[in-house]
Amino acid sequence: MIYINPRKDFDEEGKIAIKIQIDNSLDLGWKREDILLFANFPYQYRGVKAIMVSGDNYYSTDPPAATKTYTIPSLFKQNLIENGEIYWSHDLDVYQNEVITDAEMESELGMAEMGMTDKGRMPMWNMGSIFFKSAAKEIFDWNKDLLDKFETSEEHSIWALCGNDVFYLDSKAIFIHGLTERDNPKLKYIHQRIKTINISYNFRMWNIRSTISIAKKPIRAVHFHFPDKYELDFFMYGKNKLNMVLIPERLIKIFNKHGVS
Numbered sequence: 001m002i003y004i005n006p007r008k009d010f011d012e013e014g015k016i017a018i019k020i021q022i023d024n025s026l027d028l029g030w031k032r033e034d035i036l037l038f039a040n041f042p043y044q045y046r047g048v049k050a051i052m053v054s055g056d057n058y059y060s061t062d063p064p065a066a067t068k069t070y071t072i073p074s075l076f077k078q079n080l081i082e083n084g085e086i087y088w089s090h091d092l093d094v095y096q097n098e099v100i101t102d103a104e105m106e107s108e109l110g111m112a113e114m115g116m117t118d119k120g121r122m123p124m125w126n127m128g129s130i131f132f133k134s135a136a137k138e139i140f141d142w143n144k145d146l147l148d149k150f151e152t153s154e155e156h157s158i159w160a161l162c163g164n165d166v167f168y169l170d171s172k173a174i175f176i177h178g179l180t181e182r183d184n185p186k187l188k189y190i191h192q193r194i195k196t197i198n199i200s201y202n203f204r205m206w207n208i209r210s211t212i213s214i215a216k217k218p219i220r221a222v223h224f225h226f227p228d229k230y231e232l233d234f235f236m237y238g239k240n241k242l243n244m245v246l247i248p249e250r251l252i253k254i255f256n257k258h259g260v261s
Contacts, residue, residue: 001037001092002068004058008041013227016258017092022048023254028099036080036087038071051080059147065091065127066147066154073144076137083134091128094202094223097248105131112195114139120199120207127155128223129202138186139193150176162190205234208241222246226260236261 001021003014010018018037022045025035032047040055057071068089075081086105109115113136116125132140139161146157152174156166160176168174181188200216204223224231233239235246236255247255255261 001035001090002039002053002071003037003064003092004040004053004055004067004071005064006055006058008055010043013225014092016260017226018043019045020095020254020258020260021092022046023257024096024251027250027254028096038075061147061151062153068130069127069140069143069147069154069157072140073137076134076140081134081137085134087132089130089132090202090221091223093225094129094221095247095251096221097246097251098218098220100201100220108197108201109133109195111192113193115195115197115201117199117202118196119204120211122206123196124155124159125194125196126202126204126223127158129221131197131201136193139190142184146176150174152176158194161187162194163187203246205231205240208244212242212244218248219246226255232260 001018003010003018005011022035026032026046035048037043037048037050038053039050040053040058041050042052043050053071053074057067057074059066059070072089081087086102086109109131113133115131116127117129118124119126142161143154143158146161147154150157152168156168156174156176160166160178163178163180165178166174166176179187198216199211199214200220202221202223203211203215203219222235224235226232236252238245
C-alpha cells in the first residue's frame, strides 16, 4: 500500500482505512513483514511500520491513485522489489475479503508480469488493484513517462501504452495516440506481459448483474469508499440489484470496530 500526501498525514478516510487494512491483513494470516506500507511520513500500527519514501513521488494530477504508479519505479531503484515474488499493490479503499494464495495468483497471472481487472463492461483496466512481478519494472517506468508527458490518469496512460487511443475530457481535453512498436520496439509483446485477471480481485459496484456472474467466488477483494453511504450500503448491507451482501461477516466486524457501520 502506498500513501503520499504533502501534508504528511492520512486524510480522514485514510486514517481509518489504514487501520482496517492492517487489522484485516493480520486477520487473514499475513505476516507483518509482508504488509508493505510506503508513506512520506512516519506511521506505525500493530507492529506494521511505514517504510519512508520521498514526497516527490506525489502526483498532483491524479492523487492519490496515480501516486503509486509514480512511486513504484522508485521502489525498484531502491531494490525494494525482489525477484521471484508476486506483489499486490492496492489502494486504501480496496479491501481483501478472502485469503489469496501464492499458488492461486501464480495460476491467475501465468506468464504475465502484471495483472489487473477490467471495469466490467468497460475493457479499460482498473488500477486500484495490481498484481505484479519484478519483470514489470519496464512497464511501470513507461507508464510513469506517459503520466509525465500527458498529465493524465494512470489508467488512461497504461491504456495508451497498450496501443489504445485515449480521449479524456475533464478540466482539459487530452488525446493520447495509442503507442505501437514504432514508438518502442519492446511494446511488441506488451499484451503478453499485461493480463486482465478475474474481476473478483477488484470488485466494484458497476454492472453487478453481469460482473457477479463472471467473478470467482467467493469475491476476493471489494473496492469502495466507506464514507459514501450509498457505496457502504451497496457492499455492507446488500442494497444493490441482487440484494447481496458483498463483505464477509469477519470483515464487517473489523469495519464496525473502527466505527464504520
